[in-house]
Amino acid sequence: MIDVIVVAGARKRYGEKRALDGFDLRVERGTVHGVLGPNGAGKTTAVRILTTLLRADEGLVRVAGLDVRTHAREVRRRIGLLGQHAALDEDLSGRQNLEMFGRLYHLGARRAGQRAGALLERFGLTDTGRKAVKQYSGGMRRRLDLAASLITDPEVLFLDEPTTGLDPRGRAEV
Numbered sequence: 001m002i003d004v005i006v007v008a009g010a011r012k013r014y015g016e017k018r019a020l021d022g023f024d025l026r027v028e029r030g031t032v033h034g035v036l037g038p039n040g041a042g043k044t045t046a047v048r049i050l051t052t053l054l055r056a057d058e059g060l061v062r063v064a065g066l067d068v069r070t071h072a073r074e075v076r077r078r079i080g081l082l083g084q085h086a087a088l089d090e091d092l093s094g095r096q097n098l099e100m101f102g103r104l105y106h107l108g109a110r111r112a113g114q115r116a117g118a119l120l121e122r123f124g125l126t127d128t129g130r131k132a133v134k135q136y137s138g139g140m141r142r143r144l145d146l147a148a149s150l151i152t153d154p155e156v157l158f159l160d161e162p163t164t165g166l167d168p169r170g171r172a173e174v
């Protein structure tokens with residue numbers, strides 16, 4: 001069994017505030033793993049460390065077999081992230097957002113277009129793909145955000161509170 005995520009003894013403080021105080025986690029490849037905790041428990045901090053956006057003060061953190069501290073670039077190539085807050089451009093259409101993400105991840109224009117089309121279809125957004133995101137409902141936005149996090153077909157996908165703020169129907173959609 002290969003663990004795609006391994007965290008051992010991770011610590012992180014912001015000044016005097018201890019956000020993570022000996023965090024351990026193992027996640028098997030090919031599984032969906034949820035981490036629960038109240039507001040302020042350190043979930044976003046953990047996600048930020050796992051996705052190389054933040055450095056742990058101490059501890060071992062490996063993603064897809066790579067140490068996030070020494071192999072941040074390689075880790076970034078293999079992961080997707082759906083942040084706690086949407087990262088969409090409101091004035092662009094759904095399709096344009098996905099194509100932009102594709103280009104930011106260095107997919108060529110053709111490949112970015114293909115991925116955008118496939119993901120719009122997969123998330124039931126083909127019909128609305130040409131509308132500006134500011135006209136989207138909460139559930140549609142989150143679905144598009146999720147589609148964007150999958151643009152590179154990542155090996156590991158991190159979702160930080162993917163359904164917070166959505167009504168029951170929006171949650172079910174995501």
Ligand SMILES: Nc1ncnc2c1ncn2[C@@H]1O[C@H](COP(=O)(O)OP(=O)(O)O)[C@@H](O)[C@H]1O
Pocket residue numbers: 014017018019037038039040041042043044045046
């Ligand atoms: N940039 C920061 N500076 C200072 N304190 C922070 C910062 N980010 C988070 N914290 C604090 O660290 C703790 C963990 O926060 P966070 O990881 O966002 O928790 P969660 O995502 O589980 O709600 C909280 O007490 C929060 O106030």
Ligand SMILES: [Mg+2]
Pocket residue numbers: 043044045084160161
């Ligand atoms: Mg959080």
